[in-house]
Amino acid sequence: MLSRVADSLYWMSRYIERAENVARLLDVNLQLLLDFEALDDDKLKEHWEPVIRAAGEEEHFYELYDRADSQSVTDFLTFNRKNASSVISCMLAARENARMIRDQISTEMWQSLNHAYLFLKSNNAKKVWDDGPYEFYKQIQDYSHLFQGMTESTFPHNEGFYFMQVGKYLERADKTSRILDIKYHMLLPSVDEVGGAIDAVQWGAILKSCSGFEAYHSLYVSAVNPLKVSNFLIFNQDFPRSILFCARHLDTNLHKISGCNAGFYSNDVERASGRLVSDLTYSNIDDVFKSGLHQYLTELQERFVGIGQSMFENYMFHVRPEMEDEIATQQQQQQQQQQQ
Amino acid sequence: MFFEKYKTEHFFDEMFEADGTVRPHYQAIFERLGPFTVDAFEQKRQAVDLSFLRQGITFTVYGDEEGTEKIFPFDLMPRIIPKTEWELLERGLMQRMQALNMFLKDVYSEQRIIKEGIIPASYILSGKHFRREFMNVEVPRDIYIHICGTDLIRDDKGNYLVLEDNARSPSGVSYLLENRQAMKRAFPNFFPKAGVRPVENYSEQLLKTLQYVAPHGKENPVCVLLTPGHFNSAYFEHCFLARQMGIEIVQGSDLVVRDFKVYMRTTQGLQQIDVIYRRIDDDYIDPSVFRADSTLGVPGLLNALRAGNVNIANAIGTGIADDKLIYAYVPDMIRFYMSEEPILGQVETFFASEDDHFKYIMENLDQLVVKSANEAGGYGMLIGPTATKQEVEDFRALIKADPRNFIAQPPIKLSRHPTWCGGDFEGRHVDLRPYILSGEKTSIVPGGLTRVALKKGSLVVNSSQGGGSKDTWVLYSDG
Numbered sequence: 165m166l167s168r169v170a171d172s173l174y175w176m177s178r179y180i181e182r183a184e185n186v187a188r189l190l191d192v193n194l195q196l197l198l199d200f201e202a203l204d205d206d207k208l209k210e211h212w213e214p215v216i217r218a219a220g221e222e223e224h225f226y227e228l229y230d231r232a233d234s235q236s237v238t239d240f241l242t243f244n245r246k247n248a249s250s251v252i253s254c255m256l257a258a259r260e261n262a263r264m265i266r267d268q269i270s271t272e273m274w275q276s277l278n279h280a281y282l283f284l285k286s287n288n289a290k291k292v293w294d295d296g297p298y299e300f301y302k303q304i305q306d307y308s309h310l311f312q313g314m315t316e317s318t319f320p321h322n323e324g325f326y327f328m329q330v331g332k333y334l335e336r337a338d339k340t341s342r343i344l345d346i347k348y349h350m351l352l353p354s355v356d357e358v359g360g361a362i363d364a365v366q367w368g369a370i371l372k373s374c375s376g377f378e379a380y381h382s383l384y385v386s387a388v389n390p391l392k393v394s395n396f397l398i399f400n401q402d403f404p405r406s407i408l409f410c411a412r413h414l415d416t417n418l419h420k421i422s423g424c425n426a427g428f429y430s431n432d433v434e435r436a437s438g439r440l441v442s443d444l445t446y447s448n449i450d451d452v453f454k455s456g457l458h459q460y461l462t463e464l465q466e467r468f469v470g471i472g473q474s475m476f477e478n479y480m481f482h483v484r485p486e487m488e489d490e491i492a493t494q495q496q497q498q499q500q501q502q503q504q
Numbered sequence: 505m506f507f508e509k510y511k512t513e514h515f516f517d518e519m520f521e522a523d524g525t526v527r528p529h530y531q532a533i534f535e536r537l538g539p540f541t542v543d544a545f546e547q548k549r550q551a552v553d554l555s556f557l558r559q560g561i562t563f564t565v566y567g568d569e570e571g572t573e574k575i576f577p578f579d580l581m582p583r584i585i586p587k588t589e590w591e592l593l594e595r596g597l598m599q600r601m602q603a604l605n606m607f608l609k610d611v612y613s614e615q616r617i618i619k620e621g622i623i624p625a626s627y628i629l630s631g632k633h634f635r636r637e638f639m640n641v642e643v644p645r646d647i648y649i650h651i652c653g654t655d656l657i658r659d660d661k662g663n664y665l666v667l668e669d670n671a672r673s674p675s676g677v678s679y680l681l682e683n684r685q686a687m688k689r690a691f692p693n694f695f696p697k698a699g700v701r702p703v704e705n706y707s708e709q710l711l712k713t714l715q716y717v718a719p720h721g722k723e724n725p726v727c728v729l730l731t732p733g734h735f736n737s738a739y740f741e742h743c744f745l746a747r748q749m750g751i752e753i754v755q756g757s758d759l760v761v762r763d764f765k766v767y768m769r770t771t772q773g774l775q776q777i778d779v780i781y782r783r784i785d786d787d788y789i790d791p792s793v794f795r796a797d798s799t800l801g802v803p804g805l806l807n808a809l810r811a812g813n814v815n816i817a818n819a820i821g822t823g824i825a826d827d828k829l830i831y832a833y834v835p836d837m838i839r840f841y842m843s844e845e846p847i848l849g850q851v852e853t854f855f856a857s858e859d860d861h862f863k864y865i866m867e868n869l870d871q872l873v874v875k876s877a878n879e880a881g882g883y884g885m886l887i888g889p890t891a892t893k894q895e896v897e898d899f900r901a902l903i904k905a906d907p908r909n910f911i912a913q914p915p916i917k918l919s920r921h922p923t924w925c926g927g928d929f930e931g932r933h934v935d936l937r938p939y940i941l942s943g944e945k946t947s948i949v950p951g952g953l954t955r956v957a958l959k960k961g962s963l964v965v966n967s968s969q970g971g972g973s974k975d976t977w978v979l980y981s982d983g
Binding site: 165167170260263264266268271279323487491492494501 | 560
């Protein structure tokens, strides 16, 4: 398939996954605030700054806003078009990519994205958000799931589909790692409260931000505990949002694209993803806490960036001569042609 | 209920005779509309609009702030053409296409039509779209115009006249196809007994045409559609057609020319292509030959064409055939190349470049329609009778500065058609654009795009200036 098309499919998928994750993250964190007794400016800042960091946008936020509170952060991450990772920016970008490859995707896929776009562009979106942000974020998650469902059932499961899966799983792995990392930045009122009610609620919110609350509890009967939650979100083999699960599926789909046998690699992307899967398979939570959760997650994020870059270099990028050189070459050939 | 206050005034009306009788081929629909209330009709209309919006059947308006996508307004009242009328149009259009293709072959090789004094050399050579670079280049099957959109109007006596041929990159066929789908969804009960000829096989015919003109008669040629990209106003149509034909849609940056062959960049390396259905104008299509600042084209494309390794539809240089000045010579072309009399009439045309015509134009400027020889979309045009004094004078100056590039025509009282104006139907001016495919044989989609000037009294039907469209029905019978 055209490299440009592969690129658009990959990014369309990534943007939707990103929008869905940001929506869920905001949804959960807004709900979390309801459990707190008293909220002053400092507490709000403490609550929201990790969320902005999870979205990777801390610097940018303070360029546009003075303070971090529910209004500014949710506005920044939901409606602000200057933020390329806001929900609306991601959905618009996804739809724009879809428009560029309109002929490749099914009508159903296109219509589900276009529907999301029309909703967001209308005044209705802001109104829905004002009336009850939860409804709004749920709507966004629904659009994402609808799109994924349409893709699964109407898009041929061949090369284009694999590129979409690669984009989705890479984005998802990255977001899970960032959500887990929030806890590192979230401070408790005092050291005594480790293991206490607030701590438990915060870890519970982490799980909910990954839609993993029920899945976790079906595995671990006991209450939430940092070790178990981290283990679950990083190493669980069955949970669709765990980092290992995503890495495995990322790797499998890369191999489907290249046709290379599992367990081997045929290019740099596969080499990087293969190592990632291997490390995740053969590490455990003790290894993580030895180096420190935050450190471990940061390194993972760097590897995700590396894989994305490698994707681009291997599949989307063709070394193109400068237009001027190309024109000159062709004109030379023209001369030769006319002399024959 | 509807049409009680309908007036044809002094125009030829597609549906009603001057005395108010319904024309036979409109009788069936007139009866069908009988039981409708205003609300019911409005509901249908809104449902159709919503469905167009949902599907993203839009075009982008240049000069608009956000480059917004707009729905091309669709009027639910179809335009109906009886069998015999259509057969006449078909014969006339096929004759015209043949003459135009023969003209292009001649003008890019021997130039007999110039040598034998039919058309002055200067008119051809000074044509903005005449491409010297394409002289003596062979094209597969000698077909230059594979896809043509010819605009037809009717005068106040109901005669069909050719207004212009669009022989470069005619657009609008996707609206034609989507309009038919919309009508079927809105009025499913109309169709089975109405005896309307289907339009669905356009893309199949188009693909066959492209395959027919592959270099060296290659079997199973790789065909692609070359688009300027998603910022182009007709991008929806490019995607639509590519998808319907099952061919790849590419941009200039996806293609590369090596060893005089054209390749596309895929995830598995370079793949050669044989036929390009291009929706990019000559000016932008090859920066090594034409405009060097174009980022839309493919350097070396002309080299590959000359080498015979690729073909494009429509060929380079067809623009000379849709030059509004050359248009006046088409009847002469038919006589010269085919020794036949033209079946379809044209609008009388005056040349600003000829002294006697020039004098006439200058003296009657406020009574004439003046057009720039090479603009599209209804731009570069003066409608004397409705223009302001200032507009007329501005045009006078333009004509004096560049007479070769202006022609004038008497205003034609375009036919009108009942069009929904929220509450009832009123007469609005229409034209007709059939799409003619020239491949192994010439095929014409039954009907075409009927464009309607939605503003009361307006004669401008183009989408970019407030026009809309209707579904066009060609009947199997005469009504």
